Amino acid sequence: MPPKQVSIRLTLMGKHHRHTLARCSNLKKDWIIQVTEQASQRLLKNFFNRSLGIVMILALALLVALPALIYHHHLRAYQQESLHLLETFIAKELDFPLGELHEPSPRAQRALGNIENFLAYADFVEFKIWAHDGRVLYAFRQREQVGLQFDNARLQTMLQTRMPHTEIEDTRDHENLDLKKFGKLVELYAPIVHGDKVVGAAEVYRVTPPFRFLGSHIFLVVSLSFLTLIMLHLLLFGRFRRAVQTVVANEEKLGQAYQSLGMSYVATIRSLARALEVRDMETEGHSERVVALAVHIGRSLELPETEIHKLVIGAFLHDLGKIGIPDDVLLRPGELSADQRTIIETHVCKGLEIIRDVAFLQPAAEVIQFHHERWDGSGYPHGLSQTSIPVAARVFAVVDVFDALLSERPYKQAFSFCQAREHLAQASGKLFDPQILEAFFQVKEEDFHFLLKQINQNGIEDLVNAAVDDLLYRGFGHQSA
Secondary structure (H helix, E strand, C coil), X not given: CCCXXXXXXXXXXXXXXXXXXXXXXXXXXXXXHHHHHHHHHHHHHHHHHHHHHHHHHHHHHHHHHHHHHHHHHHHHHHHHHHHHHHHHHHHHHCCCCHHHHCCCCHHHHHHHXXXXXXXXXXXXXXXXXXXXXXXXXXXXXXXXXXXXXXCCHHHHHHHHHCCCEEEEEEHHXXXXXXXXXXXXXXXXXXXXXXXXXXXXXXXXXXXXXXXXXXXXXXXXXXXXXXXXXXXXXXXXXXXXXXXXXXXXXXXXXXXXXXXXXXXXXXXXXXXXXXXXXHHCHHHCCHHHHHHHHHHHHHHHCCCCHHHHHHHHHHHHHCCXXXXXXXXXXXXXXCCCCHHHHHHHHCHHHHHHHHHCCCHHHXXXXXXXXXXXXXXXXXXCCCCCCHHHCCHHHHHHHHHHHHHHHHCCECCECCCCHHHHHHHHHHCECCCECHHHHHHHCCCXXXXXXXXXXXXXXXXXXXXXXXXXXXXXXXXHHHHHC
């Protein structure tokens, strides 16, 4: 695939491009603030919707369950009240031998008469008196059962334990038609004691109070419970919103820290490059030229922006390891001996060592480590060949040699633009990647000189700033993901 035609005038940048790049940089600096604001709004919205949904579900559950719970509680109290009424009646009216019911004595007759009053007074619908042996001695409604003996397990248990028994009985399936019409009834058993002896038991049925789903008191309790849930929801939402507002309030500080960090990174990179140029004045301006040209070729090849930014940082710091090379070797005016060449070649490892513990400089590692590798495997330090060499290093190798050819050295004259191009063409497929050279050869001499002019006037701060911004942007973005 042929390289894309990219005007070198857009690599650095007319004024409009610089402003556009600055706006992009500002957008990246604002990225954390925007993400935080969006996340805050999303959190508040989700919290409000979900918590309100939970409140509504709880409210509906209360609306359904609370009336039933209140009714159940009232029904238990109603059972205890009924039992108390029965025990009071027994103690007052049935304290006599139950045998007197066969031929009613005056007190037995009085007691039987009071049973009717008792039933009418408290909504009782049936009253039975049982003998100790399970015979029915008296029945208000089911009179046909009087004199009959039944195997009543609940009666026998109550007589043995002397403990009253109460339960809710659904009489809709009851065999007695007189009780069937009353629906659910409270059934009560209580012992009849004469002296210290249990002589029998009383069994009564009482009409249960009707269940009103939204009676006045139930409605009041449900309303108060619902209001409590709403207030709790608003309280929790208020606290959550204040917590989110605290996060949002720190956005500006975070953005300032982000910008300060970026400026520190740029200053670090420029200081490292300047330190090398101070030692070797012959390389002055080399970093700016190779950065700009490498970026142009990278964009011609349509490399991803991540690779472009590797080129920027790596090109700026490619010879960083030369700081550790002795002056008598680095600044030697003539050609180097084999031993001196070996020493010079160690600048690759020294450069990697310098940036090893600096996380934000790691994108420069590929260019630093591999920019002296060659397409045919004749380079150093690893002897890599062809596509095993990272693409950023292959691009930079071309522009690094090209700029060196154009520069005058004590041991050689500076090449002309055409001579340098011819030299590179002869090394195509040997020292350099042919596809990258094809992209490089699209650069015209007048455009190259325009590039140099722009570097002298504007520098390459925009490229470096954009690369550093991208490193920070991707770093923060990776952490947030």
